[in-house]
Amino acid sequence: MTFDRRIFNFAAGPATVPEEVLKQAAAEMLNWQGLGASVMEVSHRGKEFMALYEEVLQDLRTLMNIPESYEILLLQGGGLGQNAAIPMNLMGLGKNGPKADFLVTGIWSEKSFKEADKYGVAHLAASSAAEKFNTIPPRSTWQLSDDAAYVHYCANETIGGVEFPDVPDVNGKLLVADISSNILSREMDVTKCGVWFGGAQKNIGPSGVTIVIVRKDLMGHSMKITPSIWDWAKQAANQSMLNTPPTFAIYMAGLGFKWLLKQGGVKAIEKCNQEKAALLYNFLDQSSLYENRVTKEYRSRMNVTFFLKDDALNAEFLAKSNAAGLVALRGHKAAGGMRASIYNAMPLEGVKALVEFMRDFERRA
Amino acid sequence: MTFDRRIFNFAAGPATVPEEVLKQAAAEMLNWQGLGASVMEVSHRGKEFMALYEEVLQDLRTLMNIPESYEILLLQGGGLGQNAAIPMNLMGLGKNGPKADFLVTGIWSEKSFKEADKYGVAHLAASSAAEKFNTIPPRSTWQLSDDAAYVHYCANETIGGVEFPDVPDVNGKLLVADISSNILSREMDVTKCGVWFGGAQKNIGPSGVTIVIVRKDLMGHSMKITPSIWDWAKQAANQSMLNTPPTFAIYMAGLGFKWLLKQGGVKAIEKCNQEKAALLYNFLDQSSLYENRVTKEYRSRMNVTFFLKDDALNAEFLAKSNAAGLVALRGHKAAGGMRASIYNAMPLEGVKALVEFMRDFERRA
CATH class of the missing domain: 3.40.640.10 (Type I PLP-dependent aspartate aminotransferase-like (Major domain))
Structure with missing residues (x-):
């Protein structure tokens, strides 16, 4: 899979760097x-x-x-x-x-x-x-x-x-x-x-x-x-x-x-991070295909882990998300499942695109 | 001092990187x-x-x-x-x-x-x-x-x-x-x-x-x-x-x-490094202004240290070489004097330009 544009990169680290930072460098x-x-x-x-x-x-x-x-x-x-x-x-x-x-x-x-x-x-x-x-x-x-x-x-x-x-x-x-x-x-x-x-x-x-x-x-x-x-x-x-x-x-x-x-410093980015995490967790909580297994009050705003209820769908989920330019969603091998890392440099639109993809994938599954 | 072109950088490390490497990056x-x-x-x-x-x-x-x-x-x-x-x-x-x-x-x-x-x-x-x-x-x-x-x-x-x-x-x-x-x-x-x-x-x-x-x-x-x-x-x-x-x-x-x-690998670059070092040491050895103090057989091909016979000229030497785009020639503070680091990525033309400058500086000193 190759792209002629920038993708949304959910890697856990090394991770996304803001595009304008890369351009300046x-x-x-x-x-x-x-x-x-x-x-x-x-x-x-x-x-x-x-x-x-x-x-x-x-x-x-x-x-x-x-x-x-x-x-x-x-x-x-x-x-x-x-x-x-x-x-x-x-x-x-x-x-x-x-x-x-x-x-x-x-x-x-x-x-x-x-x-x-x-x-x-x-x-x-x-x-x-x-x-x-x-x-x-x-x-x-x-x-x-x-x-x-x-x-x-x-x-x-x-x-x-x-x-x-x-x-x-x-x-x-x-x-x-x-x-x-x-x-x-x-x-x-x-x-x-x-x-x-x-x-x-x-x-x-x-x-x-x-x-x-x-x-x-x-x-x-x-x-x-x-x-x-x-x-x-x-x-x-x-x-x-x-x-x-x-x-x-x-x-x-x-x-x-x-x-x-x-961006307005830590206070501003924290608000943005809260919004991104809420969007993703709210979607997971109403889904019947995906689930997050972390105690609610301790859920990470940075690394959103989730599992598909049918493991047999994992490979297809990863292939299709990758093809859609939503990259590096595979969970750590020690944990299994999926993980979306949504650090400071991940824009809200990236999380929106992910939720949209996941909703669509669920509908077709 | 600012430049709109690439200079010859004699820094001891971090040091010059080949221009084509930087361009690709x-x-x-x-x-x-x-x-x-x-x-x-x-x-x-x-x-x-x-x-x-x-x-x-x-x-x-x-x-x-x-x-x-x-x-x-x-x-x-x-x-x-x-x-x-x-x-x-x-x-x-x-x-x-x-x-x-x-x-x-x-x-x-x-x-x-x-x-x-x-x-x-x-x-x-x-x-x-x-x-x-x-x-x-x-x-x-x-x-x-x-x-x-x-x-x-x-x-x-x-x-x-x-x-x-x-x-x-x-x-x-x-x-x-x-x-x-x-x-x-x-x-x-x-x-x-x-x-x-x-x-x-x-x-x-x-x-x-x-x-x-x-x-x-x-x-x-x-x-x-x-x-x-x-x-x-x-x-x-x-x-x-x-x-x-x-x-x-x-x-x-x-x-x-x-x-x-x-470039042809280590054998080829070694030849080039020998040539660069010989050019500089031969110049130093015939000069009455500059001197290298290292036992001849142990002279470094990478870091050529030298002293001006009159320390009072150091500041002028550094200012003028820098203005000529021959940068970072000041010796380590523990050693004093000057040092030209001529690692693999320093082209022969950089050493030639340095020798030319030093010869000219000596003539006017």
Whole structure:
């Protein structure tokens, strides 16, 4: 299947990038800011790139309303890299040795939990594994430790399509939030967590750059074994340039931030995201062919998972949706079924087109 | 200073990318392979990107003549990341506990040496620090350990401009080669080292992807604390996609490999690199204004460092060369002076233009 036009891309990440961002990147690919070179060719330590870098941070600070008491780091290694980096930087703050609590609500928080086990005691404070990660365990069942350095949770589980409606209440303990798949999609009170982290490849731009927002007093407690590139204090002292940063990915993230500012910022895009998600979930709920299996209050606005009641129709559904230019709807192999990822850059018209297609498919099925 | 044309960019990395590579990337930015999406928007696990990925590996295998007994990994974190990853993966092979030998010939191998110290005994087998990293210590002075897991060296020191003319003789011990700044610039017998690694941002494409070429029997010995994303065996079992890879950087590296194949491969580009370096060094050697301070046989073909005999002329030299479209000649702050990085993508005409400018500058000085 080939297209001579842009399609609606429901991939879970890497994901859709706004068309105007791609156009700008293409237009200045050979000569950025009149330097006679691409942004990817210039020195990261040169004044032009450093100016860009500062602007990228400032735009993110504006968009998320990040106070000066928090540092913004742009690192490499993705969320899975931070799954190792976070325990190495923070676990040592545990009262009786390295320890952290984990709320496991899907495959991503489960990965975080397992990775942390290499660096100290990873304590499973709550898990919805028995419910196939279709929900969030009731608050009353969480078993938080007194001596853990922090509590880790994943704000949005990309694979299951489960999202925390708000920052969880952990009795004032230090919280670490994985926001890989809902960063900038909704308003978040940054002061409620000590660390926020996530890759850029869902709501921001291409893969290859990881955003870590960390309260400044939490830096400087790293274990000796922490790789320098992930030692938050060292990176903060070097503008995240202890080694060569992924300059093009940072530039693209910056274009993504500018685009979002132009849309009216996070508050405006959140409204749009609510509308897109409501459209799709309302359609699913009235359908007799499709169903979403997530507890209603925890349904993700970003990753809408659904199943056809007859699995035998899956192949036809995927082939026809793809032919209609509605691409990458297959669910993650660990979950099965379908998944429509509708991040910031997915326009409302994309979701409308999907619902229309699904309605039509149901009628003919 | 702004330009309406492409300049000659002597930056040490990120560095020049071939113009035709940039043109292709720009042309297919909005619609790659007729998918109706950019390569940076599609799933890394989709069949189109996986096909690209396999082709990228195959092209590198062809270019470097990498035998099937070696795995190629495309990772995140740069050379500095591998400075931590390599000890975590290999140091445990030491006979009496984690230990490795280091040949320190510049700032990069010194960084590798220091980082390794976190994970075991880092033994300084040789160092040219006392010679300001302007040379390689004589082979007879190296103190290799009997119980080290491996010997680490940096094939080309970007900052000092010092390059090993061949893979060093270490009495058959296991060698690890940092080829961040001379990968693909000259023929290398891959079988002579157990591990070769380097970032892409000098001889290949943009920053953000790290190439690790590792003999298969050396995988599977990682320490428990090894972050999953750097556990070579885990990544090899997952086509380097244990987490989302930097897809656009990989795509650009692939375009770089195609470009190099079109130039005739490594043998052909090596000839060109020899010619470029000879032109510049011969000019420096006959000049009474400029001088290179590196032992002749260890002069780098990639990073040509030089000093003006009168430091007071530095600012004028930089301003005038920049105005002439010969950009980024300032030496690294740790070394001072000037540096012309002339990687694969720097055309001979760029070096000719530089020599012409320098000759003219000398005449007027």
